[in-house]
Amino acid sequence: MGDKVFYVTTPIYYPSDKLHIGHALTTTMADTLARYKRLRGYDVYFLTGSDEHGQKIQRRAQEAGLEPLKFVDGIVATFKELWRRLNISYDDFIRTTEPRHMHAVQILLRRIYEQGDIYKATYEGWYCTPCETFFTERQLVDGNCPDCGRPVELLKEESYFFRMSKYADRLLQHIKDNPDFIQPASRRNEMISFIESGLEDLCISRTTFDWGIPFPMDTGHVVYVWFDALTNYISALGYGTEDESLLHKYWPEAVHLVGKDIVRFHTVIWPIILMAAGLEPPRQVYGHGWLLVEGGKMSKSKGNVVDPMVLIDRYGSDAIRYFLLREMPYGSDGVYSEEALVNRINTDLANDFGNLLSRTTAMIEKFNQGVLAAPVASEPLDEDLKAVARKVPAELDAALNNFEFSRALGAIWRLVNRANKYIEETAPWALAKDPTKQPRLQTVLYNLAEVVRQATIMVEPFMPGVPARVWQQLGLADVPEALTWKSLSVWGAIPAGIKIRRGAPLFPRIDIKNLEGDKTVATEATVPAAAEATEAKPVEEEITIEEFARVKLKVAQVLAAEKVAKTDKLLKLEVKMGDEKRTIVAGIALHYQPEELVGKKVVIVANLKPAKLRGIVSQGMVLAAVDDDALSLITPEKPVDDGAQVR
Numbered sequence: 102m103g104d105k106v107f108y109v110t111t112p113i114y115y116p117s118d119k120l121h122i123g124h125a126l127t128t129t130m131a132d133t134l135a136r137y138k139r140l141r142g143y144d145v146y147f148l149t150g151s152d153e154h155g156q157k158i159q160r161r162a163q164e165a166g167l168e169p170l171k172f173v174d175g176i177v178a179t180f181k182e183l184w185r186r187l188n189i190s191y192d193d194f195i196r197t198t199e200p201r202h203m204h205a206v207q208i209l210l211r212r213i214y215e216q217g218d219i220y221k222a223t224y225e226g227w228y229c230t231p232c233e234t235f236f237t238e239r240q241l242v243d244g245n246c247p248d249c250g251r252p253v254e255l256l257k258e259e260s261y262f263f264r265m266s267k268y269a270d271r272l273l274q275h276i277k278d279n280p281d282f283i284q285p286a287s288r289r290n291e292m293i294s295f296i297e298s299g300l301e302d303l304c305i306s307r308t309t310f311d312w313g314i315p316f317p318m319d320t321g322h323v324v325y326v327w328f329d330a331l332t333n334y335i336s337a338l339g340y341g342t343e344d345e346s347l348l349h350k351y352w353p354e355a356v357h358l359v360g361k362d363i364v365r366f367h368t369v370i371w372p373i374i375l376m377a378a379g380l381e382p383p384r385q386v387y388g389h390g391w392l393l394v395e396g397g398k399m400s401k402s403k404g405n406v407v408d409p410m411v412l413i414d415r416y417g418s419d420a421i422r423y424f425l426l427r428e429m430p431y432g433s434d435g436v437y438s439e440e441a442l443v444n445r446i447n448t449d450l451a452n453d454f455g456n457l458l459s460r461t462t463a464m465i466e467k468f469n470q471g472v473l474a475a476p477v478a479s480e481p482l483d484e485d486l487k488a489v490a491r492k493v494p495a496e497l498d499a500a501l502n503n504f505e506f507s508r509a510l511g512a513i514w515r516l517v518n519r520a521n522k523y524i525e526e527t528a529p530w531a532l533a534k535d536p537t538k539q540p541r542l543q544t545v546l547y548n549l550a551e552v553v554r555q556a557t558i559m560v561e562p563f564m565p566g567v568p569a570r571v572w573q574q575l576g577l578a579d580v581p582e583a584l585t586w587k588s589l590s591v592w593g594a595i596p597a598g599i600k601i602r603r604g605a606p607l608f609p610r611i612d613i614k615n616l617e618g619d620k621t622v623a624t625e626a627t628v629p630a631a632a633e634a635t636e637a638k639p640v641e642e643e644i645t646i647e648e649f650a651r652v653k654l655k656v657a658q659v660l661a662a663e664k665v666a667k668t669d670k671l672l673k674l675e676v677k678m679g680d681e682k683r684t685i686v687a688g689i690a691l692h693y694q695p696e697e698l699v700g701k702k703v704v705i706v707a708n709l710k711p712a713k714l715r716g717i718v719s720q721g722m723v724l725a726a727v728d729d730d731a732l733s734l735i736t737p738e739k740p741v742d743d744g745a746q747v748r
Contacts, residue, residue: 107138108351112359113150113195113333116176117161120183122407122437123360123392126425130389130506131358132189133426136562137501140586146351148337149184150195151177155233155326159312169312170198186413187422188565195337197314197329206324206332207317208341210305213377214318218267221319224260224304227253233326235304248362261306261322268373269300272382275372281385283368284504285432288361288388292368303328303370331371334383355383358504364388387504390434392425407437414670419564420446420608426506426563443611450608453517454556460524461549462574462603468533468542473576475597476544482526483548487592489519490555494589497559506563513559520552547595550575555589567607574604605713653708654724654747656737657683662695665715673717674698678707679744686719692732704735704747 111131114124128149135147153173162172177196184191195202213219227236229246235256236247246253273296276282276289283289306322307313313323332340334355338348353375359367364386372382394407412421424445429435465473479487493512500509523545532542557571572578576599583594657676665671670688672695677683685705706722713719724735737745 105143106351106354107135107143108146108355109134109138109148110334110355110357111149112357112363113152113197113330114180115152115155115157116173116180117157119176119179120409122409122412122425125183125187125409125421126392126429126435127358127360127389128184128189129187129422129425130504132187132191133422133506133562134356134358134501135190136565140558140562141498142586144350145192146338146347147191148193148195148334149189149191150193150333150337151180151197152326152330152333153177153196153198154313154323154329156307156310156312157230157233159310160230162312173198183409186410187418190565193337195333197333201339201342202333202336203314205336205341206314206329209332209335209374209378210324210328211317212379213263213374216377218264218377219261219305219318220264221259221261223257224262225255225257226304228256229253237301256309258308260304260308261316261319262302263305263328263374263377265303265370265373266300268376269296271376272296272369272372275382276368282382283364284385284387287432288364288368292365295365296369300369327366327370328374331366331374334371335380353381353383355385357383357386359386359388361388361390388432389429389504390432392429392435392437394437410669412442414668416442416446416611417566419566420450423450423510423564427510429507431503431505431507440613443613446608447610447613449514451606451610453514453521454560455607457517457520457524457549457556458553458571458574459603459606461546461553462601464529465546465550465601466603468529469546471601471603473547473550473595473597473599473601474543476547476593477540478544480541480544482523483544486519486523486548486552489516490552490589490592493555494559494586501562510563513556516552517556520549520556523552524549547593547597550595550601551592554583554595558584558586558589570604570607574602576600576602650748651708652706654704655707656702656741656743656745656747657705657707657721658743659698659701659703662693662698664690664695665717668715671715672698674723676703676705676721677743678705679742681744683720684717685721685723686714686717687723689723689725689732689734693734701734702736702741702743704737 109131111128114120131147131149135145138145151173153169158173159169162169165172181194197203210219224235227238227241228234229236229249229251231251232246232248234246234248236253240247241253242250244253245251273293276293276296280289283292303325305325305328306316306319307325308322311323313326314329316322316324334357335348335352338351339345340348357367367386367388375382409421420442424442427445427449428437428441465471493516496512497509500506500512527545529542529545532538532545553571554575554577557568561568568584569578572584575595577583577595580596580599582588583596588594655678657678659674660677660682661675663673665673665686668690670690672687672690672693674685674687675682676685704724706724709722711718711720726733726735
């Protein structure tokens with residue numbers, strides 16, 4: 102690696118449809134690495150984008166009755182919105198329809214052509230349109246595409262070819278000389294076997310459609326989509342322009358993160374293109390596994406695609422990011438289920454990390470009026486806690502440099518869990534009862550706050566929304582020197598005398614039973630959105646009439662309604678119950694327009710503990726009936742006064 106320079110990329114995603122949670126996985130991985138390297142003082146360049154040419158896009162646009170560019174414009178907008186919602190900190194978003202990219206592709210092709218590595222011939226072979234890939238007869242599996250299993254088309258057309266075979270030995274030697282070039286080792290071994298079985302020259306132009314970059318030596322052809330797409334990694338750096346300063350600065354220090362299904366393109370075709378153009382291959386390619394759901398790999402045709410936007414609305418971006426990074430084993434496939442996601446939120450985020458912050462700030466408030474005093478003498482338990490803290494940064498660094506995101510988070514959580522155990526071992530509540538133990542109590546409380554500080558610094562690349570909320574509670578928002586990676590080497594960076602401001606839980610626990618859904622549900626943002634509720638299941642636990650009587654249901658009239666900013670599902674309602682007015686946040690915006698609610702009478706849970714949602718204090722819960730995708734508010738059958746009790 103160059104001196105403090107880091108260049109990380111995602112694949113550029115294909116805008117034939119909205120992205121699913123698997124795409125969010127790759128981009129979250131890349132963002133975590135970018136944020137971590139920035140935290141460590143690196144000069145970072147983080148690239149993502151969209152791959153917009155090819156026959157599949159042209160066909161989809163025709164089906165939609167749109168010009169291809171207009172078709173992809175709308176979908177690319179959803180990409181950028183997803184990355185905004187996921188807190189993705191990319192430095193550049195490259196589109197293959199941009200002039201800067203098209204220029205770079207044509208310059209690259211000319212340079213390779215002029216040295217004799219491109220020739221014209223007639224091509225006959227099997228083509229998979231969804232994968233935009235040619236295959237030989239021997240590569241097909243039961244006559245279908247070996248990658249996606251779909252039918253292939255036999256194509257015969259005049260094409261230009263790139264002499265890939267010429268560079269096979271050179272690439273093989275490069276892989277063997279640079280054992281970290283392809284990660285993990287299992288992918289490296291697969292690629293070595295693939296190359297050793299014999300490389301064929303690559304067809305790099307098409308004539309049967311025209312949605313692509315014109316081939317510079319023959320405008321009757323368009324550039325093969327993979328040659329086009331791969332070039333994005335240098336076109337975004339100004340390749341072929343008068344200003345190649347970014348190229349000279351960041352190339353070849355590139356780390357490409359890709360799914361395992363496109364490793365071959367990035368570790369065989371792309372390095373050979375670069376070699377032919379006189380450029381070095383990227384430093385590293387990491388091919389991660391797939392995030393599987395019931396039915397295997399996600400696909401629209403299987404109907405098992407998980408929409409990350411829905412999950413972000415329901416659980417927040419930090420929780421989704423944590424799950425994706427913690428759940429994926431290094432180099433292998435991971436499995437997604439909403440139950441597993443909720444278990445991670447409840448166990449790791451609510452019980453472990455969130456509870457550590459909550460208990461620490463609560464005890465400082467209760468036992469020391471919210472002021473963090475300086476520690477006094479250290480005891481063996483304290484030294485053991487500090488010893489764990491000293492080891493974690495190096496373990497995290499080693500794990501992230503090897504793309505082991507789950508192991509990196511596991512190292513941080515070892516410190517978090519050690520601190521939770523430290524609470525039980527030191528029993529601050531018992532120390533608080535003995536005036537002679539006050540110095541010991543102050544030391545214990547300080548050490549707990551210090552662990553929260555250090556864990557939060559290390560958590561930032563993974564969950565960038567967490568630190569600001571923690572610093573507010575710890576009173577560290579205005580102490581920047583205590584929030585740097587460098588400060589991890591110093592135990593005790595929190596200034597004594599700082600004022601704690603205990604706040605709401607970072608990650609409230611989620612009732613797993615809510616995932617099962619009911620026909621009548623509370624449409625409040627702290628439970629799964631009503632629109633996603635599943636069919637009712639048999640009641641598993643009976644309650645008494647006395648227990649039911651504790652829930653106060655009342656009729657309320659909606660006085661005003663408006664959408665909550667930056668959300669898709671939430672409405673802010675002003676309601677009246679007799680002489681009392683309240684604000685309620687309800688997740689019904691997909692089913693009701695604000696104006697149609699004004700004047701409507703609804704049923705609410707009137708004695709629900711208030712909750713703050715998107716900065717708004719919600720003072721109740723609106724009831725609705727849900728049937729598949731339909732949602733209907735519960736309203737009185739006959740005219741009744743607002744404030745009337747429902748029983």
